[in-house]
Amino acid sequence: xxxTPAPAAKPRLVYRHRLTTRIWHWVNVLAVFxxxxxxxxxxxxxxxxxxxxxxxxxxxAWLQIGAxxxxxxxxxxxxxxxxxxxxxxxxxxxxxxxxxAFPGWATIPSGYDLAMARRWxxxxxxxxxxxxxxxxxxxxxxxHFKRDLTIRRDEVRARHIWADIKAHARLRFHHPDRPNAYNxxxxxxxxxxxxxxxxxxxLTGLTMSPNMDAAWPWLLDLFGGRQxxxxxxxxxxxxLVVFIAVHVLLVVLAGPVNEMxxxxxxxxxxxxxxxx
Amino acid sequence: MSxxxxxxxxxxxxxxxxxLVAGCDRLNESPAFRKILFxxxxxxxxxxxALTDRxxxxxxxxxxDRSPTMRPNGTRDPATARYNAHRAAGFATxxxxxxxxxxxxxxxxxxxxxxxxxxxxxxxHDCVEGWSAIAKWTGxxxxxxxxxxxxxxxxxxxxxxxxxxxxxxxxxxxxxxIDAFHxxxxxxxxxxxxxxxxxxxxxxxxxxxxxxGYKHAKYVERIQVIDDLARVGLGRGGFWEDHHDxxxxxxx
Numbered sequence: 004x005x006x007t008p009a010p011a012a013k014p015r016l017v018y019r020h021r022l023t024t025r026i027w028h029w030v031n032v033l034a035v036f037x038x039x040x041x042x043x044x045x046x047x048x049x050x051x052x053x054x055x056x057x058x059x060x061x062x063x064a065w066l067q068i069g070a071x072x073x074x075x076x077x078x079x080x081x082x083x084x085x086x087x088x089x090x091x092x093x094x095x096x097x098x099x100x101x102x103x104a105f106p107g108w109a110t111i112p113s114g115y116d117l118a119m120a121r122r123w124x125x126x127x128x129x130x131x132x133x134x135x136x137x138x139x140x141x142x143x144x145x146x147h148f149k150r151d152l153t154i155r156r157d158e159v160r161a162r163h164i165w166a167d168i169k170a171h172a173r174l175r176f177h178h179p180d181r182p183n184a185y186n187x188x189x190x191x192x193x194x195x196x197x198x199x200x201x202x203x204x205x206l207t208g209l210t211m212s213p214n215m216d217a218a219w220p221w222l223l224d225l226f227g228g229r230q231x232x233x234x235x236x237x238x239x240x241x242x243l244v245v246f247i248a249v250h251v252l253l254v255v256l257a258g259p260v261n262e263m264x265x266x267x268x269x270x271x272x273x274x275x276x277x278x279x
Numbered sequence: 280m281s282x283x284x285x286x287x288x289x290x291x292x293x294x295x296x297x298x299l300v301a302g303c304d305r306l307n308e309s310p311a312f313r314k315i316l317f318x319x320x321x322x323x324x325x326x327x328x329a330l331t332d333r334x335x336x337x338x339x340x341x342x343x344d345r346s347p348t349m350r351p352n353g354t355r356d357p358a359t360a361r362y363n364a365h366r367a368a369g370f371a372t373x374x375x376x377x378x379x380x381x382x383x384x385x386x387x388x389x390x391x392x393x394x395x396x397x398x399x400x401x402x403x404h405d406c407v408e409g410w411s412a413i414a415k416w417t418g419x420x421x422x423x424x425x426x427x428x429x430x431x432x433x434x435x436x437x438x439x440x441x442x443x444x445x446x447x448x449x450x451x452x453x454x455x456x457i458d459a460f461h462x463x464x465x466x467x468x469x470x471x472x473x474x475x476x477x478x479x480x481x482x483x484x485x486x487x488x489x490x491x492g493y494k495h496a497k498y499v500e501r502i503q504v505i506d507d508l509a510r511v512g513l514g515r516g517g518f519w520e521d522h523h524d525x526x527x528x529x530x531x
Contacts, residue, residue, distance in 0.1 A: 040303070049409035056340070056403060059350040059410035111303045117407065118524035119307055119316070125531060126319025213405045214489045214530030218331030220338050229403065229411050 019183055019271040023141040027134055028266055034130040035243060037123055040111040042240055043104075044120035050104035052237055056228035065234070068104035075102075132205050135197075151185055152194055158187045175274070176257050182273035196246055200239050207236035324528040333457050337488035340401045340413050349414040349470060351478035352406055354443035354450065357498055362442050370482035375466070379438070379504035382429035389468060389482050395419045398465050406492040407525070416486050417469030422460045424502065430456075433506040436516070439485050440501035445518060452496040453508060453516040453527070454487055463488040466499065491529040493519050 020028075051064035058064065067078045068090050075091025077084045087093070093106045107113035111123050142148045157163060167187045170176070176186055185193065209215045210222040210232035226232040254262045258272075265271030306312040356362075365373050370389055378384040399417040421437070437459045441450040458464055467486045468475050475481045480497025487494050494517075508516040508527070519525035 036299075037303075040300075045409065049406070051410070053410075056344065057346045057411045057413045059346065059348075059406075059412045061348045061350065062346065108297070108300055111300070112307045113300050113304050116307075116524075118519070118526070121407070121526065122316040122319060122524070123303075123307075125323055125526075126316050129319065129322060211405070211409075212327070212531040213337065213403075213491060214327050214331065216403075217335040217337040217489045218327075223338060229405065233409060 015273075016270040017182055017273050018269055019265045020269045021145060021147060022269065023138060023145065024147060025266055025269060027138040027141075030130060030134045034127050034134060035247070037111060037127040038131055039240060039244065040109060041120045041123035041127070044110035044112065044115070045117065045124060046237065047104045047110065047115065048117045052234040053230040054227070054234060055230055056223070058230040066237075070102040128205075128208060131201075135201050135205070139197075151183075152190055152197070154187075154190055154194060158190070163187060174256055176253070177274050179274055182271070192246060192249075196243070200242050200246070204236060204239040204243070207232040207239065211236065320526045320528055323526075323531050327530055328457075334461065335489075337402050337463055340403065342401065342415070344413055345401060345471070346412040346414060349404070349412050349479060350406075350410065351476075352408075352492060354445070354497065355478040357441075357443035359442065359444070362498070365442075366477065366481070373482050373500070375483060375500055375502060377424055377428045377502045377504075380431040380434040380506060381425075381504050382431060383427070385424075385428050387424065392419045392466060392468060392483065395423050398462070399469070400463055400465070400486070400488070402463070402486070402488050404492055404495070407529070415469075415471050416465065416467040417472070418465035418467030418483070418486060420462060421464045421466060421485075421502075422462075424466070425459060425504075428504075430504060434504045436505050436508060438501075438503040438505055438511050439496035439499050440503065441496050442498035442500050445522075448512075448518055448522060450496065450498075450518045451512060452485070452494050452518070453505075453511065454485075454490075454494065458487050458490070461487075461489070489530055493517070493525060494529045 050068040051058070051060070052066040053062060053064055064078075065080060068086070069076060069078070070092040073087075073092075074085055075087040075089070075093065077086045077090050089106065090104060092100065092102050094100050095107050101107070103115065110120070112119050139148075142152075164187055170186070171188060176189070178184060178186070206222065207226055209219075210226050210229060216223055216229065222232070223229060226235055261272045307316075373389055374386045375392070376384070376386045396419070397417055398420050399415060401413060401415045403411050403413045405411050425437075434456070436453045436455055439452050439454075441452075443450045454464070463486070465486045466483050467480075468483050470476060470479055475484060480495075480499075483499050484497040485495050485499060503511070505511060508514055512518070513521035515521045516527040517525070520527050
């Protein structure tokens with residue numbers, strides 16, 4: 004590749020993503036997709052969330068998706084949001100009205116099937132958990148964490164973060180001199196997902212296992228009880244959905260072809276814009 | 280032109296999403312893929328058994344940590360003629376037979392069970408649906424019964440035959456010997472210091488802490504010791520396992 008000189012008009016590609024990062028990324032596309040959708044089906048079996056150790060129908064739920072005779076609703080605390088058509092009460096592909104929390108197009112399986120949703124969820128959980136573990140080990144060894152994800156003190160100063168927000172607004176995501184480096188907001192969000200959201204979603208998942216609670220009672224103390232763990236599990240899942248939405252939006256804004264190429268082959272075209 | 284491509288893009292996206300869901304539903308029915316999904320249960324069972332202490336006790340709570348109500352689930356009243364007669368008689372003639380691969384098959388009345396050393400525990404009941412309730416359970420440790428009857432060689436599973444039916448299918452559940460001899464595995468006849476109510480499984484239900492609610496068989500009238508799950512029901516170890524794809528391992 005170095006032997007053939009590239010034409011002047013064609014900018015040189017830079018190697019941006021290591022193989023382990025790329026593999027983990029695509030494994031997660033599959034694993035997170037299945038975990039989220041099978042998780043929503045499991046949630047449908049009891050669409051209420053509680054704080055503390057216990058929580059069932061007679062107890063106060065801080066979040067609930069339900070339906071009256073005519074309307075679907077999402078209730079958070081004392082706030083009730085009408086959600087007919089999307090949450091609580093919706094119509095399926097054949098026009099039947101269904102009173103259930105999340106609609107069929109968002110769940111695996113699409114019809115109500117708690118047992119199979121659990122089998123999807125608890126099988127693909129291995130991919131998510133051990134994928135994260137292997138990626139973390141690889142990223143320690145190949146120094147991906149240290150080189151690309153270490154947040155320097157000057158990066159988290161308010162002025163720097165504000166500058167980064169303004170750069171994002173102008174769709175400038177990378178410093179032309181260091182096209183391989185993640186920008187600050189990118190680093191912060193990746194660090195939050197890799198070191199907070201994913202580990203917490205896995206540990207709160209384990210806390211819902213009665214056998215794990217017996218063996219590792221510290222799980223219950225860490226999250227404040229099994230029902231708190233279930234609530235935190237759901238909040239983490241929601242955080243993942245927000246992250247994915249922003250992530251995909253930014254990929255589209257930054258140039259989807261180049262971004263997809265860099266996550267598949269590792270090679271990326273550096274930005275052309277002048278130094279901000 | 281751009282409108283057409285945008286519409287094309289949107290419909291491709293909608294088709295793609297619909298296709299993914301339909302694809303997952305097809306995988307859900309595919310025998311080969313179901314094998315993979317069902318293998319996850321074996322992996323989880325193996326992993327948890329390898330990683331955790333088999334004798335670990337489920338957390339026991341203080342009286343003030345209890346739920347205001349213990350939500351019943353599943354059958355709330357077997358309502359068969361036989362059960363109704365027992366109920367009317369205060370379960371005075373209810374018997375729990377212990378048989379199968381035992382040296383001395385026996386039958387226990389409720390007073391007999393209550394005369395054996397009892398155990399009380401305030402534990403959390405976790406339903407497969409997601410909810411939890413904490414209550415005090417009093418009962419006879421299962422291992423007292425198994426010690427009295429003695430197990431024959433080859434005994435591997437304990438079957439709990441129940442008096443309630445789902446349609447034409449009688450409810451039953453099975454556990455292995457690790458759980459059978461666990462100190463918190465009791466045949467409970469008391470709930471929150473009162474006789475076990477009908478909706479919670481009167482006169483006797485299984486408490487097998489460390490498992491989800493559907494393992495905790497209610498209205499128990501026969502305890503059978505077997506060598507192979509294939510000998511009972513459709514061979515998957517329980518009503519929900521046989522008919523609704525539930526995991527036999529309910530520790531997760």
